[in-house]
Amino acid sequence: MHTVYIGTAGWSISSAAASHFPLDGSHLQRYAQVLDCVEINSSFYRPHQPSTYARWAASVPAHFRFSVKLPRSITHERRLREGEAELERFAGEVLQLGNKLGCVLVQLPPSLRFEADVAAAFFHALRQRFDGMLACEARHSSWFETGATDLLTIHGITRVRADPPAGQPGPHVPTTETAYVRLHGSPKIYYSDYPADYLAMLAGELRTPAHAGSWCIFDNTAAGAALFNALDLRARLA
Numbered sequence: 475m476h477t478v479y480i481g482t483a484g485w486s487i488s489s490a491a492a493s494h495f496p497l498d499g500s501h502l503q504r505y506a507q508v509l510d511c512v513e514i515n516s517s518f519y520r521p522h523q524p525s526t527y528a529r530w531a532a533s534v535p536a537h538f539r540f541s542v543k544l545p546r547s548i549t550h551e552r553r554l555r556e557g558e559a560e561l562e563r564f565a566g567e568v569l570q571l572g573n574k575l576g577c578v579l580v581q582l583p584p585s586l587r588f589e590a591d592v593a594a595a596f597f598h599a600l601r602q603r604f605d606g607m608l609a610c611e612a613r614h615s616s617w618f619e620t621g622a623t624d625l626l627t628i629h630g631i632t633r634v635r636a637d638p639p640a641g642q643p644g645p646h647v648p649t650t651e652t653a654y655v656r657l658h659g660s661p662k663i664y665y666s667d668y669p670a671d672y673l674a675m676l677a678g679e680l681r682t683p684a685h686a687g688s689w690c691i692f693d694n695t696a697a698g699a700a701l702f703n704a705l706d707l708r709a710r711l712a
Contacts, residue, residue: 477510477686477687478680478681478685478686478687478688478689478690478711479510479511479539479576479687479688479689479690480509480510480511480689480690480704480707480708480711481509481510481511481512481513481541481689481690481691481692481704482509482512482513482691482692482693482695482700482701482704483512483513483515483691483692483693483695483700484512484513484514484515484516484695485501485502485505485506485512486501486695487501487504487505487701488698488701490698491698491701491702491705494508494701494705495507495508496508499533500533502530502533502534503533503534506533506534506535506538507535508705508708509704509705509708510537510538510539511538511539511540511541511576511689511691512538512540512541513540513541513542513543513579513691513693514540514541514542514543515543517542517543517544517545517564517567517568518543518544518545518546518581519545519546521545521563521564521567522567523567524566524567524570525570527567527568527569527570527571528570528571530571531570531571531572531574534574538574539574539575539576539577540571540574540575540576540577541576541577541578541579541609541654541689541691542568542571542575542577542578542579543579543581544564544578544579544580544581545560545564547560548560548561548564549580549581549582549583549586550583553583553586553592554582554586554592554593554595554596555592555596557596557599558599561599561600561603562603565603565604569603575604575606576606576607576689577606577607577608577609577654577689578600578604578606578607578608578609579609579610579611579634579654580600580608580609580610580611580631581610581611581613581634582610582611582612582613582614582617583613583614584613584614584640584641585614586612586613586614587614587616588612588614588616588617588619588621588622590621590622590625593622593625594625594629597625597626597629597631598629600629601629601630607632607652607654607687607689608629608630608631608632609631609632609633609634609654609689610626610631610632610633610634611634611636611656612633612634612641613640613641614641615641615642615643617641618641618642618643618644618647623647623649626649626650627649627650630650631649631650632648632649632650632652632653632654633646633647633648633649633650633654634654634655634656635648635653635654635655635656636655636656636657636658637655637656637657637658637660638658638660638661638663651684651687652685652686652687652688652689653680653685653688653689653690654688654689654691655676655688655689655690655691656691656693657690657691657692657693657694657703658693658694659693659694659696659699663694664693664694664695664696665694665696665697665699666694666699667694667697667699667702667703668692668694668699668703670706673703673706673707673710674710676690676707677707677710677711680707680711681711690704690707692704692707
């Protein structure tokens with residue numbers, strides 16, 4: 475079945491978008507009746523109890539999937555080095571999502587250069603704990619060179635296709651068969667609404683068999699554009 479997961483960063487429903495969702499239930503329950511995935515960004519800033527992830531999993535339909543962002547203590551503070559304890563704790567938490575865990579997202583700081591040995595050890599440790607989809611949004615130009623591309627491919631890590639792209643010197647080069655698209659808003663990051671012609675182009679691309687199982691997350695949430703863009707794209711793919 476050709477599935478493309480479309481959602482937003484977080485599941486907050488604004489009053490402006492409320493009419494597109496059921497009235498009853500928590501924000502997550504209402505959101506999950508309309509869209510089929512969500513990206514949890516709060517895990518980047520603070521841990522959540524395993525019971526919290528289990529509760530979230532229990533409150534959504536069987537087909538719904540979560541993407542969970544790796545903690546900044548691993549990516550930004552330890553910079554992928556010696557983070558085994560934090561990684562083990564994180565895995566113990568998010569694995570409570572069960573089969574509703576669709577992806578683990580690794581977002582790297584713009585200042586973090588690619589170091590082959592460090593990256594290889596980190597992705598090996600990550601892959602030991604998660605056998606599903608893993609996605610990496612790197613933002614330093616060295617992560618788009620051949621060595622990094624090869625390493626991501628070897629470990630089955632999906633290179634995030636971001637808009638606007640950060641650190642990427644040329645066209646997007648995929649590293650797996652599935653895509654993870656993160657749309658932050660352009661030209662004003664986190665704010666800008668995506669126009670209809672852009673969403674039509676994106677829908678045409680995602681409709682192709684090559685994009686089965688891919689993800690598209692709208693992160694332009696600051697002024698409420700993300701939900702409307704996700705609903706628009708979903709309608710175009712329906």
